[in-house]
Amino acid sequence: MKDNTIVVGLDIGTTKITTVIGEVAPNGSVDIIGEGSVPSEGMKRGSVVNLERATHAIRQSVQAAERVSGVRVESAYVSVGGNHAKAITSHGLAAIRRNQEIAQPDVDRAIENARAVPLDPNLEILHTLPQEYVVDRQEGIKSPVGMHGVRLEVDVHIVAGTAGPLLNLRRCVQEAGLRVDGFVLHALASGLATLEAAEQTQTVVVVDMGGGTTDIGVFKRGNLAHSACIPIGGEHVTADLAQILKIPMEEAENVKRRYGAALPELADQDLTLEITTASGSTHAISAFELSRIIKPRLAEIFSMIRDEIDHTLGPVELVAQGMVLTGGAAMLRGTVELARDRFRLPVRIGRPRGIGGLTDIVNGPQHAASVGLLLYSLGEDGRVPPAVFRERAEDLMVPPPAPEDPAPAKPAPVAASSAKPTSQKSAQKSDGPGLMDRIRGLFKDWM
Incomplete structure (x- = not known):
């Protein structure tokens, strides 16, 4: 564990930048003392596309967290995602002299041999994560130090990032006034924060649904064994709504969050929205039809996830025992139910665990990665010391929100919005049926 008691996580996403400040207690537990979230600027799919705007947004996020905590921060662990992050699994071997115990230098030698794989010179290694060790063909060994054997083997999950995007990200953080303690893979951080103790003995898929x-x-048994990135997120669902309903992205995002659902059968069957387009024309659309626009894109994301796992590791139903959804896009009603249907696995929403302090602020799935960055800073080899969680009683955690009723009450009209709920009677007088026909035609093949 680091000597300093203040740790900082900086999660830089496409739609949101979050800074979380934590204080490490003497017993190893972590209290959240500061949080700052601002809309992201200058980022696209995990990469910097505008240095000045990205730097400005990072600075705003850090300053917001500093105001809450009263602490001046100087460095942070930064999340990395997007297609520029590459991952491979490599095998390492080390010979042990007869009648000698395996020592830490032997373990280091096996890991170093696993790292000695040809990589593109344009890649920078971010993580070298050992999986289970094998001693004289005995598998499933977590720590081989002190054991006897003549042959030590290890599989190492190597995560690397493209040098150019990493340099741009580092420059933005530095110009915002912070040093980069290290880059951490987004999926790794999310898993560290959300996996329960029972899940760390199984194989679990963590899906962080960003913008x-x-x-x-x-x-696999608490170790990151495979990682990948799908270039589609919640922002694409918003773009679908904006395109089909002919409304601005901001308005589409508001409509999606307040009235959308991943499954049409979970939408409010009695709710109809009145949509005013940019040209001034008015259409009516039911919440049911709204969800019919949302579902195909989410189904596409889940299909791409399934293809990635099936092609790399095998059928997901046979590989994994469960799935955890994190990220802001996972908060859409019905997403868990759609994932269960697509993957045939137990699925739950992942929320940060093992923390104290401002838990009411960071208890949602959208904060999984930022809290995971703090936990990563306390451990090594991508694992969190058990003491961090052991000292935190479950009754200190803020319980997750109660599940919503299948048929929620009719929501209030959108404030200052062109999308307004209306009655079924008024909907019949509008030109909504024409829009319905177009939507049905566009999505007939998808459904």
Whole structure:
């Protein structure tokens, strides 16, 4: 564990930048003392596209967290996602002299041999994560130090990032006034914060559904064993609504969050929205039809996740025992139910665990990665010391929100919005049926 008691996580996403400040207690537990979230600027799919705007947004996020905590921060662990992050699994071997115990230098030698794989010179290694060790063909060994054997083997999950995007990200953080303690893979951070103790004995898929990308991490007995990124996220769902309903992205995001659902059968069957387009024309659309626009894009994301895992590791139903959804896009009503249907696995929403302090602020799935960055800073080899969680009683955690009723009450009209709920009677007088026909035609093949 680091000597300093203040740790900082900086989660830089496509739609949101979050800074979380934590204080490490003497017993190893972590209290959240500061949080700052601002809309992201200058980022696209995990990469910097505008240095000045990205730097400005990072600075705003850090300053907001500093105001809450009263602490001046100087460095942070920074999340990395997007297609520029690459991952491979490599095998390492070390010979042990007869009649000698395996020592830490032997373990280091096996890991170093696993790292000695040809990589593109344009890649920078971010993580070298050992999986289970094998001693004289005996598998499933967590720590081989002190054991006897003549042959030590290890599989190492190597995560690397493209040098150019990493340099741009580092420059933005530095110009915002912070040093980069290290880059951490987004999926790894999310898994560290959300996996329960029982899940760390199984194989679990962690899916972080962000705005521009969806990050995948397959954790096998608590170790990150496979990682990938899908270049589609919640922002694409918003773009679908904006395109079909002919409304601005901001308005589409508001409509999606307040009235959308991943499954049409979970939408409010009695609710109809009145949509005013940019040209001034008015259409009516039911919440049911709204969800019919949302579902195909989410189904596409889940299909791409399934293809990635099936092609790399095998059928997901046979590989994994469960799935955890994190990220802001996972908060849409019905997403868990859609994932259960697509993957045939137990699925739950992942929320940060093992923390104290401002838990009411960071208890949602959208804070999984930022809290995971703090936990990563306390451990090594991508694992969190058990003491961090052991000292935190469950009754200190803020319980997750109660599940919503299948048929929620009719929501209030959108304030200052062109999308307004209206009655079924008024909907019949509008030109909504024409829009319905167009939507049905566009999505007939998808459904």
